[in-house]
Structure formats: C-alpha cells, structure tokens
Amino acid sequence: MPPARPLTLVTGASAGIGAAFARDLAARGHDLILTARRADRLESLADELRTRHGSTVTVLPADLADPQAVKALCEAIAQRGLAVDWLINNAGYGVPGTFEANDWATHEAFIRVLMTAPAELAWRLLPGMRQRGYGRIINVASLAGHVPGSAGHTLYAASKAYLIKFSQSLALENRHVGVHVSALCPGFTWSEFHDVTGTRELMNKLPRFMWQTAEAVVREGYDAVERGEIVHVTGGVNRFIKALTKLLPDRLALWLSARESKRYRALEAN
Structure with a gap:
C-alpha cells in the first residue's frame, strides 16, 4: 500500500515538465523534494506548493553534471530522515550542433x-x-x-533510447515487489526547453497539433506508471508517428528523418 503522503523526488524541477510534475503530484497529496541548478526557481515553486496544497517541500539544489552530485543529493536526503517513494528522472536539455562542433566536456556533462x-x-x-x-x-x-x-543534437535521441531500454529492464526486475517503472515519451512539449537550446524559431514552424502542454504530458505519465505501463508515448499524434516509423523500412525512415530534421535541428553550435 502507498503511504498516506508519498514523498517524490523530482529532478529538473525548476521549469517545464519537472515543474508540472511537482504541481500535479502536490495536488494529489504528495510531499516533494525538488532539485535543479536554479535554487531561486526551486524556492519559488516550493513556496507555491506549500501555500496552495500544504505540501512539505524540501529544496536541494544540485548540478547533476557533477560526478559527485547524485551521491551528495542522496546523502542529504538520508540525513533528513526522508524516504523517497517516487522518483521522477526528468532533468535534461539539448546540445545544438553536430557532434564534432562541441567539445568533449560538453558531451560528457550531457551524458552525466x-x-x-x-x-x-x-x-x-x-x-x-x-x-x-x-x-x-x-x-x-x-x-x-x-x-x-x-543530424544535429547527436546524443539526444541516443540518450532517450537508453532511458527506454533501461526502464524496460528495471520494470521487469522490480514489478513483483510493488515498484513500477515507466519510460515517459513525449513529443514536442510547450516549455522553455527550445529557448535554452536556441531552436525556438525553428520550433515555431511546426504545426500546433504536434504540440502538447507539460500538464497533459504529466497526467498521461502519472496514469501510465500507476497502471504499470512500462513505456508510454504521449498523445495520439506521437503514437501514430512511432507506429509509422516501426512499419517503414529503415532506409526510408532514415531518409525521412534526415529531411524532416532540417526543420527543427540546429546544425550550428551556439
């Protein structure tokens, strides 16, 4: 049985899907641990959730690109006597440009x-x-x-494919002990993600029906993990794209990817 007030750790909680998860789960009666690099944004969100929902919110800023950050974060949680029931691994960003256009330190931080x-x-x-x-x-x-x-944003799709496979294995290993694991797979989502990567102008060329709000993504993610769905693609349009990609020959799928990616991938590093 779940605790009366589950405790959720949300990474990348300062904006976008992470902040939407924090708000949604607080409304459902969760207490929260929020982490991201921007402490001021975390504190502002924490105050909002305490006032609006009466949640107990702990703010622990961290830069997950630091090799010691996760260990230090978990030690800080343990020192406070807290036990995490929900983990939302949301922190992420994109690196514009081709692979060789960025230095290795940039790629290494992204992978971490x-x-x-x-x-x-x-x-x-x-x-x-x-x-x-x-x-x-x-x-x-x-x-x-x-x-x-x-072409462009070279490691992004690779990192997301990794998370999907990782989630599948982790889910199969733990479903018999009451732990559900789910890979949440949104498509284009309204957030500041594309402002940070400098691709907002390119994104604005895409039709509106391809976009979802962060709140809609979070609602689907919550329902999916609760029912034990291991991989969930959000939105009917995105599920159609996934199904179509599986049906196409690899050669044709790659050709389409190369053609379409010119619309929304920045090939020049900022």
Whole structure:
C-alpha cells in the first residue's frame, strides 16, 4: 500500500515538465523534494506548493553534471530522515550542433545528466522502495528515442533510447515487489526547453497539433506508471508517428528523418 503522503523526488524541477510534475503530484497529496541548478526557481515553486496544497517541500539544489552530485543529493536526503517513494528522472536539455562542433566536456556533462544520473539515482533509491514494497520511477524519455536519429543534437535521441531500454529492464526486475517503472515519451512539449537550446524559431514552424502542454504530458505519465505501463508515448499524434516509423523500412525512415530534421535541428553550435 502507498503511504498516506508519498514523498517524490523530482529532478529538473525548476521549469517545464519537472515543474508540472511537482504541481500535479502536490495536488494529489504528495510531499516533494525538488532539485535543479536554479535554487531561486526551486524556492519559488516550493513556496507555491506549500501555500496552495500544504505540501512539505524540501529544496536541494544540485548540478547533476557533477560526478559527485547524485551521491551528495542522496546523502542529504538520508540525513533528513526522508524516504523517497517516487522518483521522477526528468532533468535534461539539448546540445545544438553536430557532434564534432562541441567539445568533449560538453558531451560528457550531457551524458552525466541524461544517462548516468538517472541510473545512479535509481540504483541508490531503489533498495528502499523494494524494502518498503512500494515505489514508482518515471524516466522522462522522448518520442526521439523511438525514431531514427537525426543530424544535429547527436546524443539526444541516443540518450532517450537508453532511458527506454533501461526502464524496460528495471520494470521487469522490480514489478513483483510493488515498484513500477515507466519510460515517459513525449513529443514536442510547450516549455522553455527550445529557448535554452536556441531552436525556438525553428520550433515555431511546426504545426500546433504536434504540440502538447507539460500538464497533459504529466497526467498521461502519472496514469501510465500507476497502471504499470512500462513505456508510454504521449498523445495520439506521437503514437501514430512511432507506429509509422516501426512499419517503414529503415532506409526510408532514415531518409525521412534526415529531411524532416532540417526543420527543427540546429546544425550550428551556439
């Protein structure tokens, strides 16, 4: 049985899908631990959730690109006597440009945030969930993890495909002990993600029907993990794109990816 007030850790909680998860779960009666780099935004969100929902909110700023960040974060949680019931691995960003256009330090930080940190957080928090017989882990992946890679933003689709496969294995290993694991795969989502990567102008060329709000993505993600759905692609349009990609020959799918990616992938590094 879930606790009366589950405690949820949300990474990348300062904006976008992460902030939407925090608001949605607070409204459902969760207490929260919020982490991201921008402490001021976390504190503002924490005040909002305390006032609006009466949630207990702990703010622990961290830069997950730091190799020691996850260990320090989990130690800070343990020192406060807190036990995490829900883990939302949401932190992420994009790196514009082709692979060789960015230095290795940039790629290394990206891999730590989008791949290493989610795995380490799950590894450190999962034993407690298993011992208590209850837990939920949502790894925010992407439709990009299901379709062919594109020129530009080279590691993004690869990192999301990794999260999908990681979630599948983790779910199968833990479903018999009351721990549900789900890879949440949104497509284009209204947030500041594309402002940060400098691709907002390109994004604005895409038709509005291809977009979802962060709130809609979160509602689908919550329902999916609760019913034990291991991989969930949000929105009918995105599910159609995934299904179509699976039906097309690889060669044709890659050709389409190359053609379409010119509309929304920045090939020049900022």
